[in-house]
Amino acid sequence: MQVSCAFPTALDTPDKIAVAERIGYQRAWIYDTPQQSPDVWMSLALAAERTERIGIGPGVLVPSLRHPMVNAAATATLCDLAPGRVAVSFGTGFTGRRAMGYGAITWAFMDAYIRAYQGLLRGEVVEWEGARMQMLHPDGHAPKRPVEVPILISALGPKGNAVTKKLGDGLFSTLVVPDFAGDYSWSAYLAWGTVLDDEESDDSxxxxxxxxxxxxxxxxxxxxxxxxxxxxxxxxxxxxxxxxxxxxxxxxxxxxxxxxxxxxxxxxxxxxxxxxxxxxxDVTVSGDRAQVRDKLEQLRAAGITEIVYQPCGPDIDRELERFYDVASDLTDAGKVDA
Structure with a gap:
């Protein structure tokens, strides 16, 4: 199981991604939540410049927030800044929509949006909102098409699973592990929690x-x-x-x-x-070292191939280090000195 991290995008997120790289995390995902965060693509571009190895990408993009051409152009730019390190994930919008008073987008819209986005990155002429369009970037304005980037889709139910199987390269889940998590060779799970000291109380x-x-x-x-x-x-x-x-x-x-x-x-x-x-x-990956390791083993047994840990609190660096120290036992990558 790969050990990755996630951040609710903040002004210091590019620096935190650099810290995660030094510790040994395989990938860093950051949230597309404009009602409480700086722009996800600007932050990823800064992270690309401050890192060399770690994978980066938005986790998850909410399609209704941007035209597919905007996300396609931003993806192409990031792929040029961090070649071979970019992955993109899409979701229907928990925080990214509900925090602004909207419900989730429909899976029919998600299907159409991702098809248009993928077609643009391949260099095709696609139709969106009744108009025909294509990425027209001249040399030096974007990488040549096709732009290859893996896509994960956040799905918990049968409709989302069907779209993911058709259009995705993997699954991105959170809150609960869907029954079909093990059907994918790349199955990422976003989790929160903290490694508690031995005998530390739950209300510390x-x-x-x-x-x-x-x-x-x-x-x-x-x-x-x-x-x-x-x-x-x-x-x-x-x-x-x-x-x-x-x-x-x-x-x-x-x-x-x-x-x-x-x-x-x-x-x-x-x-x-x-x-x-x-x-x-019960509801987070929290506990002492042995308990956290057991929770991660259970996730791996359920088909999760990438644990995505979001640290919280006043000392993010310490939380990243403590979690990785436990979780790295489950990956062939091993630990990297910070």
Whole structure:
């Protein structure tokens, strides 16, 4: 199993990707979340200039945020800056859409979008929104077509699986491991959590800062996919809802997604303080070294070929090092001195 990392794109993300390269991570994915992040492509270009080996790419692109020509041109540019190191993944938009009040895009739209994007990178004339178009970049303006880049697709259900099988080079999943994860030779899984010290409690300040943002996704996901009743079933869920429901109904998604994947917002802190932290080890890859290693073994047994770890907290470098020290035992690549 390859050991990769992910970052909710921030101003220092290119530097953090360079740190991840020194530690030994195989790939770094960064989020396409413009409502809370700087531009994903600008950040990747800076990362390309500051690294030499590590794979890089957006994880995941949300098609509705950009015209397929824009993503195709950006992909070609990044492939020129980091030849042989680029991969791209697409998703229907959890944070990238729901944090702005929209629902997920349809799989029919995803299918059409990726087909147009792939056709553009091959140099073909494609049709999009009723118009015929082609990448017309002269020499020196983009690499010659075709531009070869592997594509992963984030899918959890049968519709997404069907699109991934038709158009993708692999699967990108998170939150739950789909039954079909083992059907792909490249099956990446995005996870959060922290390596706790022996005897460290689940409600330590380190656990809150480094494991809490991933833990909070159980509440955010329950609200988005199951509504208030699903949240109430979780420890601390009532306290979480009380904070979220202070906002007008049409703005509650703003309260849900504030600090998403970065820190704990007011609702998350209320749930944590009410005892919600008891599920930390259940909903994230958190625990002592042996427990984290067991969780990774379970993911590998389920068909995951690439663990994608997103560190959190005030000391990202330390979280990257601690996780890699445990996870590198599961890869033939071994450890690289930082």
């Amino acid at each position: 300040e380190h656990a809150r800062a480094a494991g809490g943002p991933g833990w909070a996704l159980s509440l955010h996901g329950a609200m988005e996919f199951g509504g208030p009743d699903a949240v109430r079933e979780l420890p601390g869920g009532d306290q979480w809802l009380q904070v979220v429901q202070r906002r007008p109904e049409g703005e509650r998604h703003l309260a849900v997604h504030s600090q998403h994947c970065v820190g704990l917002n007011d609702a998350d802190n209320a749930a944590w303080d009410a005892g919600g932290n008891v599920t930390l080890r």
